[in-house]
Amino acid sequence: MKYIQDKVIIVTGAGSGFGRLTASKAAELGAKVVCVDVNEAALDEVVGSIVEAGGGAISSVADVRQVDEIRSSVNAAIAKFGKVDVLVNNAGTMPLAFIRDHAVALDAWNKCIDINFKGVMNGTAAVYDQMMKQGAGQIVNVSSIYGNHPVIGASIYGATKAAVNYFSNSVRHESRGKIKVSVIKPTGVPATGLANSVVNPEGVVGILGQNALEFQEFVQKLMTGQAPAAALNPAEIGYAALDPSFIADAIIHVINQPLGVTLSDVTVRATGDHYIL
Numbered sequence: 212m213k214y215i216q217d218k219v220i221i222v223t224g225a226g227s228g229f230g231r232l233t234a235s236k237a238a239e240l241g242a243k244v245v246c247v248d249v250n251e252a253a254l255d256e257v258v259g260s261i262v263e264a265g266g267g268a269i270s271s272v273a274d275v276r277q278v279d280e281i282r283s284s285v286n287a288a289i290a291k292f293g294k295v296d297v298l299v300n301n302a303g304t305m306p307l308a309f310i311r312d313h314a315v316a317l318d319a320w321n322k323c324i325d326i327n328f329k330g331v332m333n334g335t336a337a338v339y340d341q342m343m344k345q346g347a348g349q350i351v352n353v354s355s356i357y358g359n360h361p362v363i364g365a366s367i368y369g370a371t372k373a374a375v376n377y378f379s380n381s382v383r384h385e386s387r388g389k390i391k392v393s394v395i396k397p398t399g400v401p402a403t404g405l406a407n408s409v410v411n412p413e414g415v416v417g418i419l420g421q422n423a424l425e426f427q428e429f430v431q432k433l434m435t436g437q438a439p440a441a442a443l444n445p446a447e448i449g450y451a452a453l454d455p456s457f458i459a460d461a462i463i464h465v466i467n468q469p470l471g472v473t474l475s476d477v478t479v480r481a482t483g484d485h486y487i488l
Contacts (some may be wrong), residue, residue: 215467216241219292221284223275223334224302226253228403232459233299240264245288247281248302249273263307267360275330277286282337289341297349297466298338300331300375303356305368305405307414320367323408327371328378335382342390347470349391351462352375354380356396356478356488362417369417372396385477391473393465397458398480401433422485429485442483453481 220237224230225265226248232410234244238261246261248254254270261268273280289470304326306319313320313380331352342348358372376394383392399418409415419426431440433452441449445457460477465474480486 212240212468214468215463217243217266218466219243219245219288219294220297220299220466221245221247221288221295221334221338222299222301222426223247223273223281223330225257226250228405229300229397229458229462230299230301231257233301233462234268235261236459236463237466238268240395240467242267242466243292244268245271245291245329247275247284249274252389262270275300275333275442276325276334278333281330281333285341286417289466293359294345295338295341295348295480296419297351298334299351299353299462299466301353301462303327303353303405304331304408306408306410307365307368307412308410309364309414310366312411316367319410320446323371324365328374331378335338335378339386339390343386346389348389349393349466349473350379350382351395351465353458353462354379354394354396356480356486358396359488361363362488364411364414364417383473392476393474394476395458395461395465396476396478398453398484398486400453400455400458401430403455413488418486418488420487422487426485445481447483450481450485451483451485453484454480 225246271284
């Protein structure tokens with residue numbers, strides 16, 4: 212399918228993780244990418260690699276918590292490419308912690324709310340009028356399996372992702388026939404920068420349930436290079452450590468659809484992972 216070719220795609224959090232992978236993959240397929248992040252050096256590296264490979268991309272330094280900054284990124288996309296076809300609201304943080312951890316977690320929780328939910332709201336507000344004027348557009352919001360059901364250890368993070376799910380459906384209803392809205396819900400992905408924002412690593416217990424002990428043993432084996440080969444091979448049914456590239460592939464897949472077709476809710480997981488949500 213070539214539906215993604217020549218689309219103008221804004222990707223927030225494009226300096227690392229899912230965002231960087233998505234921007235690179237989109238450019239490889241012929242899209243024009245506007246890479247947005249607070250980290251200018253990371254943006255320069257991402258855009259440089261895309262351009263060096265023959266792709267089309269520009270950078271826009273912006274904090275998604277500031278609506279005027281994300282609006283400037285949208286204006287930069289229009290000025291350079293004449294339109295905005297897709298916004299990927301990817302920027303996020305994951306400060307897992309228990310309520311009892313409030314003394315050390317509160318600042319991280321407030322930042323999480325501002326980035327994970329307000330950032331999605333700000334991005335939507337920034338592109339909405341342009342997409343409605345164009346008569347077509349797509350917003351892809353990166354949520355999480357944590358947003359599926361409340362669990363211990365992720366009260367704030369999960370609440371932001373549940374809010375993203377609710378908000379996404381509202382936008383889809385209000386803009387029916389003009390803006391496609393897709394939600395991507397990753398399972399746990401070990402190799403992402405999100406782990407750096409975890410306050411209490413034990414907060415993962417809420418999505419492990421009866422698999423918590425087995426997961427802990429698996430992580431130990433993973434860290435020491437003793438994990439079973441099948442758990443690391445996506446061609447095997449026991450694949451358990453999902454590579455971030457599969458999340459980026461899912462984002463690309465929902466974009467690479469005919470204009471009149473929306474894949475609205477996609478969960479991506481490793482078949483053998485330990486997460487129960």
